[in-house]
Amino acid sequence: MSLLEISVLPGKGRGYRATSDIPVGTVLHVSEPLATTLSQEWTPETCLWCFDFAYPKKQKTKAVTEQEKLALSTQWSVAPKHLSFKDMLFCSDTCKSSCQTSLQSEWLPTLAMHYRLDCEFKNTCNLPTVAAPIEPEFSKHIDLNNDEALSTWLNHAWTCLTEHLDIHRDFDHTDMSMSRLIAACILRSQNSQHANLPPFHDLLVIQNNELSHFRTHFNASLYPNHPQQLPLHCTKEVYLSMMPDEVLDVMALYCFFARAMTKPLHKVPVNAGITHDLFRSIFFRERANSFGLWEMGNDEVANATGGVSDDLELLGFGIYPSAVYFNHSCDANVIKVRDGRSMKFISRRMIDEGEEACISYGSVDEDVRGRRQRLLENYHFVCQCTRCIQEDLIIR
Known part of the structure; x- marks a missing residue:
């Protein structure tokens, strides 16, 4: 049985929801790309297929x-x-x-x-x-x-x-x-x-x-x-x-x-x-809706940030249709990690049955105003995740 199901979520449209309790570190979903492209600045050093970075x-x-x-x-x-x-x-x-x-x-x-x-x-x-x-x-x-x-x-x-x-x-x-x-x-x-x-x-x-x-x-x-x-x-x-x-x-x-x-x-x-x-x-x-294809980091970096940090290079982009049902949260319970061409989605903490499975769209290190502005400009929504609501109340 699949660990996730696509549900219509109030105020969000469709999204992934857990079908059972999911322990931390569980691979929830593996998505394959419909199409990919390389960043032009890294074309000589990057494999067109598996994104090996040399x-x-x-x-x-x-x-x-x-x-x-x-x-x-x-x-x-x-x-x-x-x-x-x-x-x-x-x-x-x-x-x-x-x-x-x-x-x-x-x-x-x-x-x-x-x-x-x-x-x-x-x-x-x-x-x-x-x-x-x-x-x-x-x-x-x-x-x-x-x-x-x-x-x-x-x-x-x-x-x-x-x-x-x-x-x-x-x-x-x-x-x-x-x-x-x-x-x-x-x-x-x-x-x-x-x-x-x-x-x-x-x-x-x-x-x-x-x-x-x-x-x-x-x-x-x-x-x-x-x-x-x-x-x-x-x-x-x-x-x-x-x-x-x-x-x-x-x-x-x-x-x-x-x-x-x-x-x-x-x-x-x-x-x-x-x-x-x-x-x-x-x-x-x-x-x-596309996903950045980053240089592979070590396990410690991947577990903490989903495989993305300031010292890693953006090698390209890919369209992963089955992965677009992961909505955003600034306190995500799922991280994404590239595995060759595939994109793996792994539980960052315990996810309860019926709970929405969310990832972070890019860096969430800014304050709530900076995060919301970036998400509005790039993804066309004002974030109302629990973290943003709590931080907004503190500022006010």
């Missing part, structure tokens, strides 16, 4: 051998000297073989997507799109707090603004890591029949944070006569003027990604299934 040495097994490179060169009509997969390395032939076996038919498209992203990153225009201020017409408007209306408004805005893939901004290595994670998810959506990895539809049950993201960043004070309103009909210029910079940044990332995946590039396979709807469905679920 710093200061580089990983030794290349994703593409010289013989394989020659075959791809002929197939894609790209000179061998221009075919580079320097950011795709493995700690061993065993890990490379495990990756290829698990991905099956996704392996070659993965190589193509990585190559296309690298080429677009080198050639992209880094001049940001600038919007001139325009006073919108509010004769017909929608309520910013109406989920259905706002979703429709955003769909129209995305279609209008990204039609020609011409929104630009500066891109950095973090954007490349995110692009590779989205690419892996898209390949999962197109090959969900594989039994070796979680199916793409597991991602879609995760909360989509797009509306919360927009409301958090939309500056309603710019339109004091129309509080919590958006004009119903907008031109491209009006959409561009009203859109928060943080949303335009996501649109620019989509344009970069779609250009990379679809524009002609010798005979490198394109991915014609790229749409802003698909991109957004992944991006705004990943934002508050």
Whole structure:
């Protein structure tokens, strides 16, 4: 019998609850990733599959051998000297073989997507799109707090603004890591029949944070006569003027990604299934639901902090659909510890039958105001855990 069950919790939505008394140190759950990505700064030293960290040495097994490179060169009509997969390395032939076996038919498209992203990153225009201020017409408007209306408004805005893939901004290595994670998810959506990895539809049950993201960043004070309103009909210029910079940044990332995946590039396979709807469905679920893949710490560190401390490096991120039902607490009763590609969840103390099983979302060393501010900005909720409520009462 499973130690955890998914329950609807008052004020929290769905979450894991203990089905029996659970002793300290018990492995409650093991989750496998739907998709992972490496942090760009640690790509030479980190295994693409198991996240073995070899710093200061580089990983030794290349994703593409010289013989394989020659075959791809002929197939894609790209000179061998221009075919580079320097950011795709493995700690061993065993890990490379495990990756290829698990991905099956996704392996070659993965190589193509990585190559296309690298080429677009080198050639992209880094001049940001600038919007001139325009006073919108509010004769017909929608309520910013109406989920259905706002979703429709955003769909129209995305279609209008990204039609020609011409929104630009500066891109950095973090954007490349995110692009590779989205690419892996898209390949999962197109090959969900594989039994070796979680199916793409597991991602879609995760909360989509797009509306919360927009409301958090939309500056309603710019339109004091129309509080919590958006004009119903907008031109491209009006959409561009009203859109928060943080949303335009996501649109620019989509344009970069779609250009990379679809524009002609010798005979490198394109991915014609790229749409802003698909991109957004992944991006705004990943934002508050992915897990950091940290350098492995020693047992003492893992037991105390869930495998994360200031002297460990963040090697990448992964989407673990079955793990998103662990809600947050600043005094968590569960820690998460990476074991290769897997994420283990271990009871930190005795958990009673019926008690919610919670983890901490990031560091909880700040005071209650600092913790709540960080959680609101990154996860879109005000923490009401027992620790926060008690500390808040002391401050007041």
